[in-house]
Amino acid sequence: xxxxxxxxxxxxxxxxxxxxxxxxxxxxxxxxxxxxxxxxxxxxxxxxxxxxxxxxxxxxxxxxxxxxxxxxxxxxxxxxxxxxxxxxxxxxxxxxxxxxxxxxxxxxxxxxxxxxxxxxxxxxxxxxxxxxxxxxxxxxxxxxxxxxxxxxxxxxxxxxxxxxxxxxxxxxxxxxxxxxxxxxxxxxxxxxxxxxxxxxxxxxxxxxxxxxxxxxxxxxxxxxxxxxxxxxxxxxxxxxxxxxxxxxxxxxxxxxxxxxxxxxxxxxxxxxxxxxxxxxxxxxxxxxxxxxxxxxxxxxxxxxxxxxxxxxxxxxxxxxxxxxxxxxxxxxxxxxxxxxxxxxxxxxxxxxxxxxxxxxxxxxxxxxxxxxxxxxxxxxxxxxxx
Numbered sequence: 233x234x235x236x237x238x239x240x241x242x243x244x245x246x247x248x249x250x251x252x253x254x255x256x257x258x259x260x261x262x263x264x265x266x267x268x269x270x271x272x273x274x275x276x277x278x279x280x281x282x283x284x285x286x287x288x289x290x291x292x293x294x295x296x297x298x299x300x301x302x303x304x305x306x307x308x309x310x311x312x313x314x315x316x317x318x319x320x321x322x323x324x325x326x327x328x329x330x331x332x333x334x335x336x337x338x339x340x341x342x343x344x345x346x347x348x349x350x351x352x353x354x355x356x357x358x359x360x361x362x363x364x365x366x367x368x369x370x371x372x373x374x375x376x377x378x379x380x381x382x383x384x385x386x387x388x389x390x391x392x393x394x395x396x397x398x399x400x401x402x403x404x405x406x407x408x409x410x411x412x413x414x415x416x417x418x419x420x421x422x423x424x425x426x427x428x429x430x431x432x433x434x435x436x437x438x439x440x441x442x443x444x445x446x447x448x449x450x451x452x453x454x455x456x457x458x459x460x461x462x463x464x465x466x467x468x469x470x471x472x473x474x475x476x477x478x479x480x481x482x483x484x485x486x487x488x489x490x491x492x493x494x495x496x497x498x499x500x501x502x503x504x505x506x507x508x509x510x511x512x513x514x515x516x517x518x519x520x521x522x523x524x525x526x527x528x529x530x531x532x533x534x535x536x537x538x539x540x541x542x543x544x545x546x547x548x549x550x551x552x553x554x555x556x557x558x559x560x561x562x563x564x565x566x567x568x569x570x571x572x573x574x575x576x577x578x579x580x581x582x583x584x585x586x587x588x589x590x591x592x593x594x595x596x597x598x599x600x601x602x603x604x605x606x607x608x609x610x611x612x613x614x615x616x617x618x
Contacts, residue, residue: 233330235453238615239463240269241575246444246563247413254288254344255300261445261568262301262340269449270459275334277301277308280321280341281567286356288344297340312567314360314604315516317341318446319570319611323469325450326613330466335452341568342445353441357566360605362477374438374517376478376606378430381519384485385432388534390522392432396423397540398518399436399560405547406557408587413442413563437518442563446571448578462582467503467597468614470496476608487520487527489610490601494528497599501614505529508614509595510551510580512573514603515558524601525553528612552591555580570602570611581617 242264244257252260258279266274279293290296294308311321318341325339345353358367361376384390400420406412418436426436456463472492475481481488498504505528513528515521525536530551539545545553556562556576559569577598579585596617603610 234332236326236329236466237451237453237456237463238448238466238574238578239451239456239459239461240265240271240449241578242268242447243411243572243575244445246411246442246565248346249443252443254284254290254342255296257344257443257445258297258340258342259300261342261447262338265338265447265449268461270461271336271449271451273336274303274306274338275336276328277306277338278311278321278324278340279308280311280318280571281343282312282314282317283356283359283566284344286352286359288347313609315514315566316570316602316604316609316611317567318572319600319602319613320471322448322571322574322613323471323611326466326469329450329452335455337450338447339450339571340445340447341571343565343567344443345441345565346443365477365479372430373606374430374433377517377519378433379478380484380523381432384519384523387485388537390537392424393420394522394537394541395432395437395518396420398515398521399423401540401546402515402554402558402560405555405589406561408589409557409562410586412557412561413440414561433517433519439516439559439564442565444563444565444568446568446575448571448574462584464578464581464615464617466613467616468497468499468501470494470500470612471610472496473609474607476605478606485523486533487523487603487607487610489607490524490527490603490612493610493612494601497612497614503597503614508597508599510555510591511553511599511601512556512558512576513553513601514569515554515560516564518560521553521558528601547589548592555585555589555591570600573600573602574613574615577615581615
């Protein structure tokens with residue numbers, strides 16, 4: 233395999249973006265990535281998107297986005313893996329360059345979630361769950377993650393305070409992110425007094441529905457060096473899956489798919505979790521961040537909550553997590569989230585994080601973890617600055 237690098241990144245503004253269409257959001261992010269990278273052409277394009285049909289009645293995104301990027305004829309493909317669609321798009325771009333099939337590939341993600349009613353958005357997102365055994369019987373994703381939280385509390389003594397600390401920490405980081413949907417800080421008391429969605433999860437434990445796009449340019453190390461722009465190397469990529477139905481899993485206090493994906497990514501990279509200095513993980517709900525940290529091996533089972541309370545995952549902590557603000561504060565346009573995680577790691581590793589969000593100590597290796605639904609699919613990447 234050839235060495236593969238990320239050499240340019242771009243993001244649209246995230247939030248309730250009324251004056252931009254699905255294609256407009258994509259083009260904003262894509263053109264920024266092209267400009268930042270300095271490339272003069274693309275060999276192919278991957279577009280991560282979960283549910284553009286239900287959200288905005290638009291499918292056939294590969295051709296659409298290549299056209300509106302001004303590159304009709306470009307090989308282009310939409311990628312879907314529920315909320316892991318963006319991460320999977322990045323993986324396919326990595327594999328295409330690593331395998332020598334293309335030299336310069338754009339990995340992107342986009343979702344336009346606020347142009348339909350709240351009920352329709354909920355129904356669209358529910359398509360990532362088991363329709364016959366979960367959705368038909370009334371399960372929602374807040375409900376499924378509430379079950380995970382309740383089980384984790386019963387098994388490990390996890391507390392309400394630990395979950396609140398995750399939301400507070402991510403909003404503190406997101407308040408410094410210029411594209412975040414909710415760029416403001418919150419308090420522990422505010423989280424716990426916010427509207428209950430699915431006990432024990434309050435609304436401030438939940439990521440929002442979001443409009444937004446992200447894009448990165450993936451190329452060979454040889455080309456990256458010639459471009460003369462900051463770049464990072466993709467050391468490893470791994471994917472794992474599990475039962476889509478939560479009730480069928482042996483342990484609902486862990487995300488097995490994330491564990492499998494991480495093991496495969498680390499094996500490819502020739503690294504271990506001890507080599508990684510920070511991570512962007514999939515905090516669709518506060519309990520998700522906690523469980524993922526344990527499933528990735530960053531903390532032992534039952535130990536992530538106390539570490540979070542102790543400030544270990546803060547921007548200046550021992551192992552910073554979600555320096556972007558995460559899904560909770562930055563937003564969660566489901567098809568774009570996995571690509572945006574790579575954008576944040578790129579910025580941190582190249583010293584370009586904005587507004588005082590830059591990690592201290594010049595980090596060298598970061599990781600991303602993106603997952604679909606209640607964790608039935610997960611993709612992990614290990615990235616390094618040289």
